[in-house]
Amino acid sequence: MRIEQRIEEAIAPLREKIRDLEQSFSQKYPPVKFLSEKDRKRILITGGAGFVGSHLTDKLMMDGHEVTVVDNFFTGRKRNVEHWIGHENFELINHDVVEPLYIEVDQIYHLASPASPPNYMYNPIKTLKTNTIGTLNMLGGFVHFFQPKVHPQNEDYWGHVNPIGPRACYDEGKRVAETMCYAYMKQEGVEVRVARIFNTFGSRMHMNDGRVVSNFILQALQGEPLTVYGTGSQTRAFQYVSDLVNGLVLLMNSNISSPVNLGNPEEHTILEFARLIKSLVVSRSQIQFLPEAQDDPQRRRPDIRKAKMMLGWEPVVPLEEGLNKTIQYFSRELEHQANNQYIPKPKAARMKKGRPRHN
Numbered sequence: 001m002r003i004e005q006r007i008e009e010a011i012a013p014l015r016e017k018i019r020d021l022e023q024s025f026s027q028k029y030p031p032v033k034f035l036s037e038k039d040r041k042r043i044l045i046t047g048g049a050g051f052v053g054s055h056l057t058d059k060l061m062m063d064g065h066e067v068t069v070v071d072n073f074f075t076g077r078k079r080n081v082e083h084w085i086g087h088e089n090f091e092l093i094n095h096d097v098v099e100p101l102y103i104e105v106d107q108i109y110h111l112a113s114p115a116s117p118p119n120y121m122y123n124p125i126k127t128l129k130t131n132t133i134g135t136l137n138m139l140g141g142f143v144h145f146f147q148p149k150v151h152p153q154n155e156d157y158w159g160h161v162n163p164i165g166p167r168a169c170y171d172e173g174k175r176v177a178e179t180m181c182y183a184y185m186k187q188e189g190v191e192v193r194v195a196r197i198f199n200t201f202g203s204r205m206h207m208n209d210g211r212v213v214s215n216f217i218l219q220a221l222q223g224e225p226l227t228v229y230g231t232g233s234q235t236r237a238f239q240y241v242s243d244l245v246n247g248l249v250l251l252m253n254s255n256i257s258s259p260v261n262l263g264n265p266e267e268h269t270i271l272e273f274a275r276l277i278k279s280l281v282v283s284r285s286q287i288q289f290l291p292e293a294q295d296d297p298q299r300r301r302p303d304i305r306k307a308k309m310m311l312g313w314e315p316v317v318p319l320e321e322g323l324n325k326t327i328q329y330f331s332r333e334l335e336h337q338a339n340n341q342y343i344p345k346p347k348a349a350r351m352k353k354g355r356p357r358h359n
């Protein structure tokens with residue numbers, strides 16, 4: 001056999017391996033649309049590794065934009081965006097929005113803030129700083145809602161907040177964030193969009209999130225009692241995360257600078273949620289009644305007529321479908337945890353009793 005032929009035979013398997021590797025690299029990312037320079041935007045998402053932010057990242061990446069995620073990983077996780085790491089349109093920056101960031105972009109979705117009550121109450125000063133100084137630094141504010149005195153809540157409703165209660169760090173933080181947005185709009189001509197986001201659930205909620213949907217699903221899956229705070233007669237209306245993300249993008253690309261509610265108006269009592277989740281999981285868990293949480297809003301339901309009329313937006317994912325997807329997600333998370341993969345133990349910083357840092 002000629003020497004060339006021998007060499008050729010020896011390297012043939014290597015060539016094949018290289019081809020496989022190349023293929024696996026090019027298939028590594030979810031499919032991304034091609035956008036021309038004119039249509040492609042540079043978009044910054046603060047809190048982009050969090051629950052809502054990471055789903056928004058997925059949508060904007062798949063739509064073909066250049067996405068920069070800024071996250072300090074307090075409640076966000078690298079895992080939520082790891083499937084984009086290395087993609088030419090994607091950048092991940094470990095940064096706290098409380099510190100200034102100089103970066104040139106076309107749009108900012110400012111989602112950074114702990115959103116679950118146990119998380120934001122753990123470090124109220126930090127929550128306030130994130131929502132105030134963080135918003136000043138970013139000025140593209142997306143804000144949430146307050147303790148309602150009007151039902152359902154439309155955009156003319158200005159909120160009812162106990163300014164010295166445990167939820168104030170979040171509620172007041174969001175209120176002042178809105179004020180800042182409009183001050184910058186009037187004085188500096190900054191274009192703002194303000195989404196008032198109502199209760200949202202879905203995959204990538206943190207295992208320790210503490211909000212009702214993730215708590216009930218995890219409890220039902222593990223056969224533990226479902227913890228209802230108070231009588232369970234308080235109401236909430238839950239939207240699935242993909243509906244919210246579609247609403248955020250529509251709002252951003254509209255010309256509406258006044259606040260817009262994004263939520264699902266289908267309202268249920270918390271006890272109804274407990275029973276529904278128990279039956280969807282087919283769980284034998286008991287329902288356990290615990291003391292009512294302080295300042296807990298008794299009724300909450302968005303009036304979304306404005307979003308419907310001006311954005312042509314309304315939620316499309318039925319509650320049970322969204323819950324089933326979320327149940328599947330948490331089942332997989334529990335499996336991973338059981339296999340000791342991926343899921344880190346709860347961070348000491350979030351759990352420890354001492355005084356939290358709020359730099």
Ligand SMILES: O=c1ccn([C@@H]2O[C@H](COP(=O)(O)OP(=O)(O)O[C@H]3OC[C@@H](O)[C@H](O)[C@H]3O)[C@@H](O)[C@H]2O)c(=O)[nH]1
Nearest residue numbers: 115117144199211212213215227228229234270293296
């Ligand atoms: O285990 C639980 C958790 C919560 N609950 C109750 O379920 C209801 C909903 O509680 P959650 O903690 O999920 O959320 P809340 O409606 O209180 O608002 C929170 O979540 C949405 C965020 O955007 C808000 O910022 C945040 O305040 C409350 O009445 C709460 O007391 C339970 O009964 N059991």
